[in-house]
Amino acid sequence: MSETNAAILVVDDEPDLRLLYELTLMREGYRVESAETVAQARQKLQARFDVVLTDMRLPDGQGxxxxxxxxxxxxxxxxxxVTAYGSAENAVEALRAGAFDYLAKPVELxxxxxxxxxxxxxxxATMSSSIATAPPTGDGSPAAVHAPATPADRAAQTAACADAAQPAPHDTAAGAAALVRLVGQSPAMCAVxxxxxxxxxxxxxxxxxxxSGTGKELVARAVHAxxxxxxxxxxxVNCGAxxxxLLEAEFFGAKKGAYTGATQDRIGFFQAAKGGTLFLDEIGDLPLAMQTKLLRAIQERCVRPLGSTQEELVDVRLISATHRDLAAEVQQGRFRQDLYYRLNxxxxxxxxxxxxxxDLPDLVQALLTRLAADSGFAAIHVESDFLQALATRTFPGNVRELENLLHRAVALSEDGILRASALQDDSPASPVPQAPVPAPSPAPATAAAAIATAPAATGFGTSYAIQIPMAVSPAPPVPPPVPAAPATAASAQPTGAAMIVRAPDRSxxxxxxxxxxxxxxxxxxxxxxxxxxRAVRYNRTAAAALLGLxxxxxxxxxxxxxxPTEPDARE
Incomplete structure (x- = not known):
């Protein structure tokens, strides 16, 4: 829509501020109407507008x-x-109620x-190019803003998941493609x-x-798209990496000479995301000092590059993600409460x-398609017993663990058929013992035993073939585990061998x-x-999560x- 066709309603009880907003927006080519009270705004809203700019506190009510x-x-x-300075709760409440955005007083023009x-x-583009009268209701009067929603409107809002997840008509094909990449038609995924x-x-x-491993970055990309x-x-941005x-310089940028080695100006993540979205992954790993600086950047919508005396306005939308329970982190003093409410x-x-x-069959098919380059088979067939064995697992590593299992099964397959026997030697990783003397663990259950104890209605009663293009190279074989060596006072040196202390015959x-x-x-x-x-194939992030680091x-x-941090460098 052309800016000169946009209609804006300004609602504020302070004449000076109202006039300032009007003049600023009119200079941008917008058509502007104004109101002083909630009652006047309701009267004005009998016509259609594109944007409503309203103060929170008005003489006869609330914006x-x-x-x-x-x-x-x-x-x-x-x-x-428009909220008062420091009223974070009001801003959060307005955004949760459906506001597009908020401004904090004093408002920067x-x-x-x-x-x-x-x-x-x-x-x-079909919205009114000027302030036009709203379509009449059944009694011939204009549709007032406070008219209640009809049952048909409520039914439309609770339509089926497949329809509700469809992008709006003005969305791009990239938005629809981003939703398709979220594989699965289960009720839980449809709701997402x-x-x-x-x-x-x-x-x-x-x-x-x-x-970890549920696909949080895919969701963030779908929101952006x-x-x-x-x-x-x-x-x-992976905040934990x-x-x-270097956090302040990476987030806010730095001026030439701000620190040793800064030979030129550099932009930070906020400046790089201007006009777009900034995705902060693993936000819970940020130290408290950086959380304070991030909170100010979010509140003021401006950042100060390292070594600069001037602040720069930034226009970004924030998406954050973490596998931690931030509410619990707040209670334990490891995460700022005010930042938590700003982000959440x-x-x-x-x-x-x-x-x-x-969703397992769809996920298996999608992941095997991505792993095709490592398979060496023209077609990969998946037997029903393989899917049933997968369905008995708890998947602590989620989709990332499933991808690991499929990669291993394809690598060990000799005929391009995935059977339950491919999972017999692969039991879910057990937690790393905290004490130096671990208790012996029982032998892992076989795939046949797992299938026997699975529910009768698994949904995987038939086998099917997934056609995969001919790959270029086989997947690397999984290395055999290195046996643990007993530790003694003389031999307990950091030589690289995994050592476990056992004392079976003594107290x-x-x-x-x-x-x-x-x-x-x-x-x-x-x-x-x-x-x-080794349990997570040398993924340091997953290993850290496994050990609580x-x-x-x-x-x-x-x-x-x-x-060593590479599989091919193991001892």
Whole structure:
């Protein structure tokens, strides 16, 4: 839509501010109407507008009332609310109620222009090019903003999952493709897709919560692709992978000479995502000092590059994700409560794989298609017993673990047929023991026993073939496990072999004491780290999660103990 055709309603009881907003928006070519009270705004809203800019506090009510009435009536106007400085709760409440965005007083005029322009992006071209009268109701009067939603409107909002997840007509093909990449037609995944399609069109921050390996980044990309910012950049940041001393420069940029080695100006993640979306993955790994600086950037919508005295306005939408329970982190003092409420305006929960096992056939087919380059087979056939054996697993690693299992099964298959026997030698990884003397574990159940104990109605009663193009190279074989060696006071040095201390014939009091305690502890820590890395195929992020560490902590330990981090470098 052309900016000169956009109609904007400004609602504010302060004449000076109202006039300032009007003049600023009129200079941008918009058609502007104004109101002083909620009652006047309701009268004005008998006509159609494109954007409603309203203060939260008005003489005869709250601007939130107008927002809720617009939502209940199914009106297309995008609402921007103006909140008092420091009223984070009001801003969060407005965004959750359906506001497109918010502005904090005192309002920067450049920020006002940016937010209004963003609100107008992607609006349907069929909206009124001027302030036109709304279509009449059954009694011949204009449709008032406070008219209640009809049963048909409520039924449309609760339509089937497949229909609810469809992108709006003005969305691009990339948005629909992003939703298709979220494989699965289970009710849980349909609910996720429907929520993505609903929340993508606002500027409200979105927090994605789910276990490791559930596909949080795919969800973030789907939100971005279905938003009016789809044409802008999506900058994905793994907060746990950035050294702490570089966080500020990486996020906010740095000026030439700001630190040793800064030979030129560099932009940060906020500047790189201008006009688009900034995705902060593993936000729970940020240290408290950086959380404070991030909170200010979100509140003020501006950043100060390292070494600069001037702040720069930024126009980004924030999406965050973590596998941690941030509410629990707040209670334990490891995450700022005010930042949590700023980020968690809209929450998207991604279900673990064990809660949507009916998606297994679709996931297997999609993953095998991606693994085709490593298979060496023209077609990969999947037997029903293979799927039934998969369905008995709990999948603590979720879709990432499923991909690992399929990669291994294809590599070990000799005829391109995946059978349950391919999973017999692969039992789910057991937790790494915390004590130095582990108890013996029972032998893993066979695939046949797992199938025998599975529910009768599994949904996988037939086998099917997945046609895969001829691959170029076979997958690397999985290395055999290295047997654990007994540790003694003389041999418990960090030599690289995984060591487990056993004392079957003596009590704990009779256990010989190590002559070098630090070397003995290093050997135990090294053995546990190696076991964890092997269990997740040397994925350091997954190994850290398995041991309750963050990425920086496990990297420090790997470097200190000189542990190889590549599969082909194992001892």
């Amino acid at each position: 939130m009332e107008l927002l809720l009435e617009l939502q209940a009536a199914g009106r297309p106007e995008r609402c921007i609310v 450049s920020q006002l222009r940016t937010v209004v322009a963003s609100a107008l992006q992607g609006l349907p 897709k429907a929520r993505i399609a609903k929340v993508a069109r606002s500027m409200a921050p979105v927090h994605i919560h789910g276990e 279905n938003s009016q910012r789809a044409a802008g950049p999506l900058v994905a 950035i050294p702490e001393h 305006v809209i929450e998207l929960h991604i279900p673990p794989l064990r809660e949507r096992l009916q 704990a009091d009779d256990e010989p004491l190590p002559s070098d305690l630090q070397a003995w502890l290093d050997a135990q820590e090294r053995a546990i780290l190696i076991r964890a890395l 963050n990425l920086r902590q496990i990297r420090y330990r790997i470097e200190r103990l000189n542990i």
